[in-house]
Amino acid sequence: MLKSLHLKNVGPAPEMQMELAPRLNLITGDNGLGKSFLIDVAWWALTRKWPQDLNTNLTSGYGARPTEITKKSTIEFEVESKTGRVKYESTYVPDEQSWLGKAGRPWNPGLVVYALADGGFAVWDPARNYWKKKGNVDIQDRVPAYVFSSKDVWDGLRIPIDEKPTQVSNGLVADWASWIRERGEDARRMAAVLEVLAPTGGDDSLKPGESFARLSINDARDIPTIRMGYGQEVPILYASLGVRRITALAYMLSWAWREHLIASKQLGQEPSSRIVLLFDEIEAHLHPRWQRAVVPALLKVMQKLTNDEDARVQLIAATHSPLVLASVEPLFDRGQDAWFDLDFENQEVILRKRPFVRRGEVGNWLTSEAFDLGEPRSIEAEVAMREALNLCRQATPEDTDIERVNTLLQSALGDTDRFWVRWTAFRESLKAPKGKKK
Ligand SMILES: Nc1ncnc2c1ncn2[C@@H]1O[C@H](COP(=O)(O)OP(=O)(O)O)[C@@H](O)[C@H]1O
Numbered sequence: 001m002l003k004s005l006h007l008k009n010v011g012p013a014p015e016m017q018m019e020l021a022p023r024l025n026l027i028t029g030d031n032g033l034g035k036s037f038l039i040d041v042a043w044w045a046l047t048r049k050w051p052q053d054l055n056t057n058l059t060s061g062y063g064a065r066p067t068e069i070t071k072k073s074t075i076e077f078e079v080e081s082k083t084g085r086v087k088y089e090s091t092y093v094p095d096e097q098s099w100l101g102k103a104g105r106p107w108n109p110g111l112v113v114y115a116l117a118d119g120g121f122a123v124w125d126p127a128r129n130y131w132k133k134k135g136n137v138d139i140q141d142r143v144p145a146y147v148f149s150s151k152d153v154w155d156g157l158r159i160p161i162d163e164k165p166t167q168v169s170n171g172l173v174a175d176w177a178s179w180i181r182e183r184g185e186d187a188r189r190m191a192a193v194l195e196v197l198a199p200t201g202g203d204d205s206l207k208p209g210e211s212f213a214r215l216s217i218n219d220a221r222d223i224p225t226i227r228m229g230y231g232q233e234v235p236i237l238y239a240s241l242g243v244r245r246i247t248a249l250a251y252m253l254s255w256a257w258r259e260h261l262i263a264s265k266q267l268g269q270e271p272s273s274r275i276v277l278l279f280d281e282i283e284a285h286l287h288p289r290w291q292r293a294v295v296p297a298l299l300k301v302m303q304k305l306t307n308d309e310d311a312r313v314q315l316i317a318a319t320h321s322p323l324v325l326a327s328v329e330p331l332f333d334r335g336q337d338a339w340f341d342l343d344f345e346n347q348e349v350i351l352r353k354r355p356f357v358r359r360g361e362v363g364n365w366l367t368s369e370a371f372d373l374g375e376p377r378s379i380e381a382e383v384a385m386r387e388a389l390n391l392c393r394q395a396t397p398e399d400t401d402i403e404r405v406n407t408l409l410q411s412a413l414g415d416t417d418r419f420w421v422r423w424t425a426f427r428e429s430l431k432a433p434k435g436k437k438k
Pocket residue numbers: 010011012029030031032033034035036037038062063064065066
């Protein structure tokens with residue numbers, strides 16, 4: 001697992017320091033402050049490759065660039081591996097256009113799965129991507145990682161290995177269809193993961209359909225289906241973006257674990273039931289019901305996948321969703337979990353670890369440091385309320401101002417808004433005879 005990151009003169013801030021927690025790590029911050037960037041760097045620290053360098057069809061995951069090329073840029077990190085804790089420092093060398101550090105293979109933190117915001121995935125498998133050591137020399141005779149564009153997840157990934165085009169995945173459509181037909185462990189595993197990731201379980205859960213679908217008379221593929229709550233079995237390619245996002249995640253986890261088991265067996269090694277899960281915009285395309293369920297589900301998913309109660313997940317996720325933060329209130333544990341927030345202050349981006357407190361209603365998260373809204377309402381309502389509160393503070397407000405602000409409030413607030421109580425009380429207090437008024 002990743003223990004810490006320390007960046008200087010790279011990315012949006014002059015310096016960033018992150019002491020990660022062993023289980024859940026949530027990152028919040030406005031657009032463009034560096035959430036995705038931090039997750040890219042976390043992936044690089046764990047695997048020492050930038051996703052974009054391994055698959056140019058991705059629309060993100062580019063290598064980190066120094067902020068000021070004439071100054072020294074460093075990325076330091078600590079990883080806890082099978083054999084203990086290790087520290088690494090890398091410096092950007094402009095001549096080589098790359099990050100250089102002590103030579104050597106990455107350490108083995110267990111499986112690493114990165115869900116990129118554009119629907120792509122990257123997988124690093126200790127059994128397949130961890131290269132060999134001969135004497136004191138590292139020989140990188142393994143593929144450094146498997147990086148899928150969003151299309152590759154569905155249609156398969158073929159990459160050159162030792163100059164031979166090699167099919168490393170058949171893709172969700174073909175693999176899932178064949179797993180269902182075999183009626184074995186693979187189908188069970190995929191269904192179990194889908195069930196955990198669906199918001200409610202029971203009748204509502206995300207279940208594989210019984211039938212396959214043909215999309216046209218020329219398309220020879222038998223497309224797996226998803227059973228919807230309303231009884232129809234929908235070809236998975238036609239399912240909503242949210243359902244496809246979750247199904248793609250279930251497939252990538254199932255595929256990564258399945259291939260890890262097969263490779264471990266071939267190598268005569270014990271499989272590793274540790275996983276680091278990197279997830280950008282974890283709520284992307286998900287309805288609030290799903291947003292509320294996704295993080296708690298991911299913390300449980302490894303146990304389902306591996307059938308091992310001791311399986312460990314470190315989750316590092318970026319979010320813009322107040323529901324995601326509210327959803328972890330019951331489980332957040334300071335010893336195992338952390339919340340990081342990016343802010344823009346005095347012309348600088350600042351990364352902070354914030355103390356996590358329960359806020360009760362979801363709207364309270366919107367006005368917290370996580371999202372920094374003035375009011376959990378429309379912009380118009382926020383402006384009207386600000387003006388109203390200013391008037392409340394005046395000793396002798398003008399009648400015309402009160403009427404004007406009243407009209408603003410009427411056009412922006414709902415009839416049952418709690419703010420009416422305050423505003424009405426203020427107006428009543430002005431009508432009271434002089435002397436009794438506070
Ligand atoms: N690979 C990179 N190297 C250096 N700087 C980057 C890199 N990727 C993004 N940045 C910088 O970080 C800023 C934030 O980008 P990003 O992490 O995508 O924001 P967000 O918080 O919305 O995910 C960008 O405006 C850019 O200046």
